[in-house]
Amino acid sequence: MNSSLSISKSGEFFYGWDLLYKTVQSEVNKKADLLIALVHFLLTKYYNFRCLGLGDDKTLLDDEKGSELLPECWNDDDAKYSLRYVHDKQLYLLLGHITDDVLLVNIMDVNTKKVSNICITPDTLVVVIKGNINTLMPNASEIVDRYRNELLDPVFTGNSREVTTQTTMIIERTNSPRVLNPRRGAFYMPRGINPRPFGFFF
Template identity: 35%
Template structure:
């Protein structure tokens, strides 16, 4: 057989050239030739879905294949019946190929005026995009119904075994538990122990040695020199954090031991005879 992908087209077209009436006929003849190249055989016209067994199989288009505006052709491949429907609508030719055994259907749609330029002549003049159409016929019309996966339902319902999970190159390895190092290094491996755990104390309120979100006035980092205001019979020492705004509800017991008294508080009463001349 010749290596020319268009081998046999000229002979097929010569057998139907006198029957060509419109541009859609050229496309149907071209599709018929593609089916013949892939092992299909024509058994006539119509949409009968059963085989009697005595049909005459031929590589030629049957008589009356283009008598109607639409097309209905019957084919056989591997003793299985296929029915080709061609529907002309709004300048398009919609082709359906149905496998009668399981009613699987494939289809393609072609713009007639764009696909077919002449009713006769070389294939390059009649169908300039014939290579693209051949690819679409093979992939979308023929292969989609003749090369269906056999175990599609089984693969969708069966569970993967442990060996298949282990051999899956796209499987993400399980993340190890904290403080447990995996046998092999991977992206989930924990950092070495000698690295500082930066920011851990901000997540744990009571993280040792301190620095969490809750201030502990009795912790090791408290202000030893000024643990807070203590009031006899009232709040204990350390109850008021250093620097906090606090208005005492009783006079202080006196200046802290060992420290000089500070400046007068703004809430203290002025001394006798004091006049700041504010109302002069």
Template identity: 35%
Template sequence: MASDPLFGWDLTFKTVEKDIKRKADVIITFIHFNLIKRGFKSIGVGDERTLSGDEDKSELLPTGWNDNENYTLRYVLDEKLYILHGLNTDGNLIVNLMRSEDLAVSNVAVKIDDAVKEMSGPIEKMLPSHKDLMFNVKRDLIDTITERSTTTAHTQTTSNSNNRRANDDPLRVPPRPMPGVNPDTPDLWELPPANLPNIGRSDLDPFAPGGGGMIFNPFGPRRDPENPGLGIPGGLPRGAVPPGARFDPFGPPGAGPMPGRRRAPPDADHLPPPGFNDNMFL
């Protein structure tokens, strides 16, 4: 019956049985049978990647298909050329099916001695695991490449995408506004509000309006006259020292606190005053 997946195998094998030389030939014959079942037509041997249009299409394996240790067979499906490569190496048969139009490739690997037990007779004796092999050939070698889109389809999709207006692209990055111009809809490029200092902005935005770099200038116009900042003798920013924490004053010797501020009391870590000697080393 035509619904039998092995329908036609006996006839296919009988046409090449006298040509079988090695176990790998049985596997190639079985793969050829599966290709023919899916609509492929054989057009000869070789790796020529162009079609002349006058090739003879056949369901039979071409003459000389197993003259070499490795296999190179040409097939046609839907007016597209496919080339089957079979590489016999280290007891494995690696089979690639390439679509010449866009060089898309599918492949399947078979361990020869495990797959082929006999070189003639019923398929149950020649290929005891023929059901698994047929499934792998259909899934990995044939369906993978015949169901994959071709270059023509990809080009058409790309062309249609290019015809869309740029404004319709949801991934389009909005244009960056000029410095000092606030867009109608605020975005990441919008300048910060006027009440926030632009400290460090010029290091990130070469088009930013005037301002310092990442280092804050304590002598600049933005400094707090009541809290000059780190590095100014006798002064620190508010909150720099937690309440109750011990902290040694710093700054040049003899520099006192700012006018109007009470001198901080000394703590246990202060050095002794000049001239003090408790004779502790006598």
């Protein structure tokens, strides 16, 4: 996996993105949609995940079959995303929440209860919602690196904090994009978000 991800700064890494984008192009209506689609691309292509559909149901049925495609109505809600994935017979939840100009994304391993999180700003990362990957997100390779380091690898390598022990770091809002780049182990809390990772209840 590392050898594949190491080429994230080349066009070869994004081979297959165009096919995914074509399946959702007519549905994309906001910049955050593309950032969620990029997470989905990484999960399905480089982490061998399959999407089970919408929702946050924590029960995995034996007959559930996943897909490499995003499900219908995946971005119908203007403020949140809820997607279920399976990998090696383990269930994962991908939740996204939009507040102000911030997209907060969590991934949870339902079995271990480990959660990772990342805060990103769609308006600064996505230029337009129509076009090729370089037109849509000129810094796509940097976004990929952040996803891998802050969102994906922590859950799959066991470096993420448990849900019940996550801490909150309140950061004064400024114009600097670094405000939205929390330190490892810290949790940026946009205004209006419950301190507990949203959507995860036990």
